[in-house]
Amino acid sequence: MTTTINSQRDSIRYRSRLLQPEKERSAGTHPLTWRLRDDGAAVWLDEYLRKDGYQSVRKALGQGDPRAIIATLKEANVRGRGGAGFSAGLKWSLTLQGGDMPRGYLICNADEMEPGTFKDRLLMEQQPHLLIEGMILGAYANNARFGYIFLRGEYLESARVLNRALQEARDAGWLGPDIDGSGFDFDIVVHSGAGRYICGEETALINSLEGKRANPRAKPPFPGQSGAWGKPSVVNNVETLCNVPAVILHGADWYQGLSGDRTDDGGSKLYGVSGPVHRPGLWELPMGTTGQEILDLAGGLRDGHTLKAWLPGGASTGFLLPEHLELPLDFDTVGKEGSRLGTGLLTVVPDSQSMVALMGNLEAFFARESCGWCTPCRDGLPWTVKLLQALEQGKGEPGDIELLDKLAADCGPGLTFCAHAPGAAMPLQTALKHFRHEFEQGISRSRGPAHQDAIPLGSV
Numbered sequence: 039m040t041t042t043i044n045s046q047r048d049s050i051r052y053r054s055r056l057l058q059p060e061k062e063r064s065a066g067t068h069p070l071t072w073r074l075r076d077d078g079a080a081v082w083l084d085e086y087l088r089k090d091g092y093q094s095v096r097k098a099l100g101q102g103d104p105r106a107i108i109a110t111l112k113e114a115n116v117r118g119r120g121g122a123g124f125s126a127g128l129k130w131s132l133t134l135q136g137g138d139m140p141r142g143y144l145i146c147n148a149d150e151m152e153p154g155t156f157k158d159r160l161l162m163e164q165q166p167h168l169l170i171e172g173m174i175l176g177a178y179a180n181n182a183r184f185g186y187i188f189l190r191g192e193y194l195e196s197a198r199v200l201n202r203a204l205q206e207a208r209d210a211g212w213l214g215p216d217i218d219g220s221g222f223d224f225d226i227v228v229h230s231g232a233g234r235y236i237c238g239e240e241t242a243l244i245n246s247l248e249g250k251r252a253n254p255r256a257k258p259p260f261p262g263q264s265g266a267w268g269k270p271s272v273v274n275n276v277e278t279l280c281n282v283p284a285v286i287l288h289g290a291d292w293y294q295g296l297s298g299d300r301t302d303d304g305g306s307k308l309y310g311v312s313g314p315v316h317r318p319g320l321w322e323l324p325m326g327t328t329g330q331e332i333l334d335l336a337g338g339l340r341d342g343h344t345l346k347a348w349l350p351g352g353a354s355t356g357f358l359l360p361e362h363l364e365l366p367l368d369f370d371t372v373g374k375e376g377s378r379l380g381t382g383l384l385t386v387v388p389d390s391q392s393m394v395a396l397m398g399n400l401e402a403f404f405a406r407e408s409c410g411w412c413t414p415c416r417d418g419l420p421w422t423v424k425l426l427q428a429l430e431q432g433k434g435e436p437g438d439i440e441l442l443d444k445l446a447a448d449c450g451p452g453l454t455f456c457a458h459a460p461g462a463a464m465p466l467q468t469a470l471k472h473f474r475h476e477f478e479q480g481i482s483r484s485r486g487p488a489h490q491d492a493i494p495l496g497s498v
């Protein structure tokens with residue numbers, strides 16, 4: 039009992055913070071956060087309804103044309119906020135439905151275990167009805183009968199808030215049979231995971247939901263064809279789904295206009311910063327905001343620190359340099375620089391931080407979280423950890439850096455079942471590219487413990 043109480047307290051103490059006051063946010067410019075309160079308390083149903091809540095569900099279900107929702111999302115170019123940036127409208131247009139097809143599932147990916155990422159938690163803890171509204175629209179567009187919120191196990195406060203909001207929505211007729219008199223039925227449950235990073239991969243998530251071991255599935259078939267329990271299933275990130283209500287209410291042109299001429303990607307984005315900055319936290323900003331603008335909002339680096347590198351969107355993205363701060367942070371621009379926008383939450387690395395030690399830490403995380411299905415990931419990642427630890431202690435050998443290059447290349451895109459291994463390779467490859475001299479400094483001439491076992495299987 040004591041453990042539970044302490045965990046709940048910790049969960050609340052570390053809540054995500056939006057650092058824009060209410061007076062700076064409006065419905066026209068901040069579709070994700072304009073309803074949030076300055077005191078950080080959850081927006082419950084009464085307040086949500088006073089602030090246009092469930093109006094897009096009323097509009098879309100009243101029009102009775104699920105395909106129109108998909109067309110609007112496609113036109114708005116809503117790109118998935120879970121990391122890959124896949125078009126939500128395109129994904130929904132590929133879900134099998136009609137004819138003899140059984141009604142399937144709408145699954146919200148709320149696993150959020152990417153190191154440095156804390157955006158979905160803000161939305162769930164402070165504005166649960168926006169997510170529920172987005173899920174109803176997603177379910178209607180995809181003819182889903184039932185919804186799951188697959189929630190990171192440690193997010194106890196999110197579970198508490200979501201469950202209360204789901205009950206409010208049910209009691210008011212926004213969930214359950216015949217929603218708002220439309221004849222459409224849909225309900226949602228929260229499924230708390232057991233706390234594995236790989237459960238965030240959409241097909242591993244589906245296996246986990248079914249009560250199986252969380253190994254990713256081979257694709258095809260894609261979840262939209264055969265997902266949870268063999269039925270058509272759509273998996274979307276929390277922030278992606280939270281974008282849908284405003285797109286439906288205000289239209290594709292309005293959504294596109296939110297990012298102005300910064301980028302071709304429409305809408306706004308929850309950007310954030312962690313690391314040694316004055317004000318770590320979150321901001322809802324136009325898509326395509328630059329890293330420098332975000333860093334300025336965070337008050338810059340704390341005294342005594344200068345910027346060495348930064349990750350644009352979680353541990354599985356590639357390191358960028360100070361010279362990249364002026365780039366618009368959108369999916370394609372960051373991709374062209376050899377990184378990924380990922381979750382859009384910046385991790386700042388100061389000059390004082392050893393890249394070798396940092397990489398050892400990150401790869402230990404990725405090695406531990408590997409599901410063990412593919413050889414380069416299961417065996418290669420622990421090997422990188424052993425080499426990195428040796429380099430950190432000045433006990434590396436000639437050839438170690440080339441071996442790290444090779445192990446990372448073996449984890450590249452298309453060589454493993456899922457994107458976990460490429461995600462582990464990208465920060466390592468970019469660290470080796472930009473900061474190779476730091477790794478070279480760890481090479482010694484004497485033979486160290488890192489080299490005594492050929493392959494350190496399961497050593498991490």
Ligand SMILES: Cc1cc2nc3c(=O)[nH]c(=O)nc-3n(C[C@H](O)[C@H](O)[C@H](O)COP(=O)(O)O)c2cc1C
Pocket residue numbers: 117118119120121122123124126147148149150151152235236237238239240241273274275276278279456457458461
């Ligand atoms: C190892 C791994 C972990 C992932 N974790 C998450 C996660 O926590 N949340 C998330 O939305 N997507 C995560 N993804 C991406 C999902 O597989 C999937 O692309 C995403 O949920 C789709 O939603 P979106 O199209 O709305 O972005 C992860 C992918 C991998 C390979």
Ligand code: SF4
Pocket residue numbers: 236253254407408409410411412413415416454455456457458459460
């Ligand atoms: S890449 Fe890693 S996490 Fe993904 S399926 Fe292979 S072993 Fe599992």
